Each structure stands twice: as structure tokens, then as C-alpha cells.
Amino acid sequence: MPRVMGVDIPGKKRVEYSLRYIYGVGPSRARDLVAKARIDPAKKADDLTDEEVTRLASLLQELVLEGDLRREVQGNIRRLISIGCYRGSRHRKGLPVRGQRTSTNARTRKGPRKTVGAVRGKEARSAVKTE
Amino acid sequence: MARSIKKGPYVEEKLLQRIGVIIRSGDKRPLKTWSRRSMVLPEFIGLNIAVHNGKTFINLYITENMVGHRLGEFSPTRTFRKHGVATDKVVALK
Numbered sequence: 001m002p003r004v005m006g007v008d009i010p011g012k013k014r015v016e017y018s019l020r021y022i023y024g025v026g027p028s029r030a031r032d033l034v035a036k037a038r039i040d041p042a043k044k045a046d047d048l049t050d051e052e053v054t055r056l057a058s059l060l061q062e063l064v065l066e067g068d069l070r071r072e073v074q075g076n077i078r079r080l081i082s083i084g085c086y087r088g089s090r091h092r093k094g095l096p097v098r099g100q101r102t103s104t105n106a107r108t109r110k111g112p113r114k115t116v117g118a119v120r121g122k123e124a125r126s127a128v129k130t131e
Numbered sequence: 132m133a134r135s136i137k138k139g140p141y142v143e144e145k146l147l148q149r150i151g152v153i154i155r156s157g158d159k160r161p162l163k164t165w166s167r168r169s170m171v172l173p174e175f176i177g178l179n180i181a182v183h184n185g186k187t188f189i190n191l192y193i194t195e196n197m198v199g200h201r202l203g204e205f206s207p208t209r210t211f212r213k214h215g216v217a218t219d220k221v222v223a224l225k
Contacts (some may be wrong), residue, residue: 082196083194086203
């Protein structure tokens with residue numbers, strides 16, 4: 001298993017696919033990198049020569065990836081929250097940010113369903129009110 | 132689709148004029164506006180703007196981070212009353 005960028009060890013797959021295991025490299029970037037490094041995309045990651053690995057590593061060096069990228073994204077979200085805008089409040093509440101419906105669906109943001117039904121019975125209601 | 136860069140940020144003409152006056156006079160009172168669709172420009176930093184939310188004006192102190200957002204984003208139009216609580220109205224209906 002070749003190690004590109006420190007800890008990333010993409011598996012026994014074609015380079016164009018194994019590169020996608022790096023956070024910040026998706027389909028188009030992977031294709032791009034392989035082309036720029038002049039590597040056969042069908043080649044297995046294990047079969048890369050040392051020289052090819054270093055070429056890839058130098059290309060990856062120029063990108064914001066992994067921890068740095070995660071931190072950047074977190075920082076952007078923190079900014080939205082701190083300025084008190086609508087998108088920030090959606091992030092704070094853990095609800096969808098881009099205007100999707102929330103009456104149903106939105107489970108990715110909301111997490112597992114939790115029932116919040118009405119309180120039944122007179123005594124129970126007054127108990128809730130006095131809380 | 133995002134707005135064309137060529138056109139530049141959108142700010143309502145009238146708001147822009149009023150802000151120009153405020154910057155020149157150094158008036159500290161919040162500027163009331165209904166123009167939620169106007170974008171925050173770098174010139175607005177440090178001003179107090181009160182943005183209408185359909186009911187009242189929400190006071191806003193413009194900071195550097197707010198540039199590029201629209202005024203309406205800072206003035207929520209909906210109030211969320213919590214779920215599952217029996218209000219007097221609901222009780223009366225039963």
C-alpha cells in the first residue's frame with residue numbers, strides 16, 4: 001500500500017479510484033491529478049513506481065486537503081454562526097441549510113427520528129406548563 | 132444560479148443614498164430599512180442598520196464578516212414556538 005500525503009494509504013485499486021480516499025479529492029480531481037502526473041489511470045495503486053508516487057505527492061502538496069480542509073470548512077461554518085445569519089442559525093439547529101423541506105425527510109441533518117407528540121391528559125399538560 | 136459578477140453586488144439605490152448621507156454626517160442612530168434584498172458592502176462596516184422582518188426592525192451592527200451577505204439574512208422572519216406543548220388554544224379546540 002503506497003503512502004501518499006503521510007497517512008493516506010489508498011487500497012488495491014486503480015489509482016484514479018484510490019486517490020478518492022483522500023479527503024478533498026473526488027472524481028474530477030482524481031482524474032485531473034492522474035493526467036497531470038502522467039500516470040495510467042488503470043494502473044493499480046500498489047504498482048506505482050516510487051517516482052510516480054513522488055510526482056503525485058508533489059501535486060497533492062499544492063492542494064488543501066485532509067485536516068487543513070476540514071478545518072477550513074469548520075471555520076466557514078463557525079463564521080456563519082458567529083455573524084448570526086440565517087444559514088448560521090440553521091447550522092446551529094442542525095437543520096438543512098439550503099432551503100430544503102423539513103416537514104418530512106431531512107434525516108441526514110436531523111439524525112434519527114425522535115417523537116415529540118402532544119402531551120396527553122389534563123394532569124400531564126399542567127405538569128408540563130408549570131415546568 | 133448566482134448573480135453575474137459583471138453586474139456587481141445588488142444594493143437598493145435608495146438605501147445606498149441614505150447610507151452615503153449617514154457616513155458623511157456620522158449619524159449613530161440605526162438606519163431603518165425594508166430592503167432585505169440588499170447586499171452588505173464593505174462601506175457598511177461599523178454602521179447600525181435596523182432591518183425589517185415583516186413585523187419589527189431588528190437592530191444590526193455590521194461587522195467585517197457580514198460583507199457579501201444580504202441584510203435579510205440577519206433578520207429572521209419566523210418564530211419557532213416549541214413542539215408538543217399544549218397551548219390554551221389547542222386545549223380549547225378539544
